Amino acid sequence: MATKTSRDVLGRGIRVLGRAIREEPRIFTVAVAGSVLFGLLIIANAYVVGAVVGKVVVPAFARGRADTGLVALAAAALLAVSVLRVVGIVGRRLGAGYMQYRLQAAYRRRVTRRYLELPLSWHHRHATGTLLSNANSDVEAAWFPIAPLPFAVGTLVMLVAAIGSLLATDWVFALVGLTIFPALFALNVVYSRRMAPRQARAQRMRAEVSAIAHESFDGALVVKTMGREAQETARFAARAAELRDALISVGRLRGLFDPMLETLPSIGTLAVLVVGAVRLREGAITITELVSVAFLFTVLAFPVRAVGWVLAELPRSVAGWDRLQDVLTATGEMPYGDTALDPDRRGPAELVLDGVTFGYPSAADEAVPVLRDVSFRVPAGRTVALVGPTGSGKSTIASLTARLVDPDHGTIALDGIDLRSLTAGSLAGNIALVAQVPFVFDDTVRANITLDRPGITDRDVWAALRLAEAAGFVEALPDGLDTMVGERGTSLSGGQRQRLTLARALAGRPRLLVLDDATSAVDPRVEAAILAALRGGRDGGPDAVTPDGGPTGPAASILVVAYRRATIALADEVVYVEQGRVIARGTHQTLLATTPGYADLVTAYEKAEAERDRRHEEEAEVAVQ
Numbered sequence: 001m002a003t004k005t006s007r008d009v010l011g012r013g014i015r016v017l018g019r020a021i022r023e024e025p026r027i028f029t030v031a032v033a034g035s036v037l038f039g040l041l042i043i044a045n046a047y048v049v050g051a052v053v054g055k056v057v058v059p060a061f062a063r064g065r066a067d068t069g070l071v072a073l074a075a076a077a078l079l080a081v082s083v084l085r086v087v088g089i090v091g092r093r094l095g096a097g098y099m100q101y102r103l104q105a106a107y108r109r110r111v112t113r114r115y116l117e118l119p120l121s122w123h124h125r126h127a128t129g130t131l132l133s134n135a136n137s138d139v140e141a142a143w144f145p146i147a148p149l150p151f152a153v154g155t156l157v158m159l160v161a162a163i164g165s166l167l168a169t170d171w172v173f174a175l176v177g178l179t180i181f182p183a184l185f186a187l188n189v190v191y192s193r194r195m196a197p198r199q200a201r202a203q204r205m206r207a208e209v210s211a212i213a214h215e216s217f218d219g220a221l222v223v224k225t226m227g228r229e230a231q232e233t234a235r236f237a238a239r240a241a242e243l244r245d246a247l248i249s250v251g252r253l254r255g256l257f258d259p260m261l262e263t264l265p266s267i268g269t270l271a272v273l274v275v276g277a278v279r280l281r282e283g284a285i286t287i288t289e290l291v292s293v294a295f296l297f298t299v300l301a302f303p304v305r306a307v308g309w310v311l312a313e314l315p316r317s318v319a320g321w322d323r324l325q326d327v328l329t330a331t332g333e334m335p336y337g338d339t340a341l342d343p344d345r346r347g348p349a350e351l352v353l354d355g356v357t358f359g360y361p362s363a364a365d366e367a368v369p370v371l372r373d374v375s376f377r378v379p380a381g382r383t384v385a386l387v388g389p390t391g392s393g394k395s396t397i398a399s400l401t402a403r404l405v406d407p408d409h410g411t412i413a414l415d416g417i418d419l420r421s422l423t424a425g426s427l428a429g430n431i432a433l434v435a436q437v438p439f440v441f442d443d444t445v446r447a448n449i450t451l452d453r454p455g456i457t458d459r460d461v462w463a464a465l466r467l468a469e470a471a472g473f474v475e476a477l478p479d480g481l482d483t484m485v486g487e488r489g490t491s492l493s494g495g496q497r498q499r500l501t502l503a504r505a506l507a508g509r510p511r512l513l514v515l516d517d518a519t520s521a522v523d524p525r526v527e528a529a530i531l532a533a534l535r536g537g538r539d540g541g542p543d544a545v546t547p548d549g550g551p552t553g554p555a556a557s558i559l560v561v562a563y564r565r566a567t568i569a570l571a572d573e574v575v576y577v578e579q580g581r582v583i584a585r586g587t588h589q590t591l592l593a594t595t596p597g598y599a600d601l602v603t604a605y606e607k608a609e610a611e612r613d614r615r616h617e618e619e620a621e622v623a624v625q
């Protein structure tokens with residue numbers, strides 16, 4: 001079974017190498033040409049050394065003086081071989097390096113592009129640490145054998161040429177070669193087979209350690225506030241110890257086989273000298289031939305190791321390649337349509353959800369519906385509040401309206417066009433979703449708002465900031481729009497981060513704005529002011545005034561997941577959901593009167609808010625005293 005697995009790994013590893021060669025055929029050819037040149041020159045060098053000893057050194061001893069012309073010729077020959085060998089090494093190394101790093105770069109790009117193509121549901125099932133490991137160590141592992149590959153190919157050519165030259169020299173030497181070379185090969189194969197499971201385990205452990213480290217650092221706040229440092233450290237230490245053990249077992253095997261691989265060619269040299277002495281006495285060979293062949297065996301050990309390096313890295317390469325393929329061949333992406341909305345068409349858009357049913361794919365591959373037959377409409381220019389108990393499906397509806405996921409049944413349409421038919425540009429240009437947890441890049445305020453989208457001027461940025469009630473605090477920052485906000489916006493408060501991400505959405509002048517509890521960390525009065533401004537279109541930006549100077553209406557239709565009575569009361573209509581179904585729709589007042597569940601929920605929100613306000617006031621009083 002183990003043998004079969006190793007054979008599988010060998011076959012699959014060779015296929016991965018074949019893939020690499022197909023991707024970079026020219027560079028591979030250059031590297032192999034360099035390596036073959038190097039290999040042939042190793043043999044040539046051995047024969048030149050033999051000739052120098054046999055034809056220059058020995059006669060010089062015999063005569064008691066050296067022939068200057070011959071010495072100069074010998075030196076020139078040795079120098080020429082060395083220079084050509086350097087050319088071979090440079091060609092091989094440059095080629096191998098280029099090939100390895102170009103492949104790594106190409107696959108890093110492919111993997112990250114694929115991450116972005118895959119739907120959110122796929123990301124929910126894969127840990128961020130594992131994804132980082134895929135893009136880093138798996139890509140490196142997959143192409144690791146590329147570095148010694150040209151060397152190994154050149155070595156194979158060299159071995160064939162070496163056997164040929166041995167045969168031409170003396171059949172007894174050829175016999176020694178035919179014994180030692182296959183033995184070296186066999187040892188390398190056994191080595192790589194033993195290495196296979198150890199390398200695969202180490203690679204797996206690397207990914208696990210990376211995943212745990214990422215989770216611990218990401219959840220540092222929870223870990224610290226819950227006093228879980230010791231347990232987290234122990235969890236990490238346990239996996240790190242497993243990785244250490246896996247690597248030690250790799251090292252141990254290396255320690256056992258490396259000396260054997262070094263020794264075998266030396267045994268060959270010894271055998272050549274013993275049988276060579278006999279053959280020399282018999283007059284079957286010359287001293288030149290004996291020295292050449294003995295020298296050849298001493299310099300063979302190193303290049304033959306290249307074959308071992310490739311074989312030893314194959315298991316790790318296959319493990320890395322398999323993990324890359326899991327990402328590259330993952331399915332479930334949501335192709336964009338080809339209907340583009342007119343980019344010049346501004347003003348609010350209409351959103352219609354019709355009979356939408358949706359379930360998150362579970363581990364059992366059986367999607368349990370979290371939304372059932374959801375239908376409602378956000379008329380152009382209107383504000384609709386989505387209200388419901390926790391887990392009722394509000395965020396899921398928000399994700400569907402921004403096409404982060406697609407419904408299993410039913411349709412969602414913007415201005416009458418199914419979201420699935422729209423191009424990526426039309427979706428991003430017309431709909432903006434602002435999530436509850438804001439994401440801020442480690443960049444300037446300006447870059448965080450424009451996100452390199454064309455056509456957003458500083459004037460637009462300030463207009464968006466004013467609309468999001470963020471202009472005040474940005475003006476107070478030391479470098480204004482050029483202020484760096486730190487990783488994930490750590491230099492800003494939660495409410496400031498939320499307003500910054502809201503401004504980012506507004507700067508793109510969306511025609512539908514979906515706020516998924518996007519202002520929860522903002523003071524209620526500020527939240528009400530933001531919503532009132534969004535509804536009124538008073539932003540001082542390009543939409544503030546109509547061409548004839550008259551007052552404007554709202555720039556966007558708004559769907560807002562709301563938890564505060566003041567926010568809910570501002571909406572034109574409320575959609576009340578429970579357990580993934582729309583229970584009631586109407587104005588806030590109507591629902592209060594007709595829907596007991598809604599009245600209870602809003603009353604509970606109100607009580608919680610009053611309690612929070614009371615606590616804040618008490619804290620303020622204590623602070624004054």
Ligand SMILES: Nc1ncnc2c1ncn2[C@@H]1O[C@H](COP(=O)(O)OP(=O)(O)OP(=O)(O)O)[C@@H](O)[C@H]1O
Pocket residue numbers: 124360370388389390391392393394395396397
């Ligand atoms: N990524 C996910 N994978 C599987 N189930 C999910 C996922 N996200 C949400 N759910 C489930 O879908 C249901 C609806 O969740 P959703 O987040 O839409 O509710 P919500 O009304 O926004 O809740 P809250 O008010 O607490 O934010 C819940 O039962 C939740 O467990």
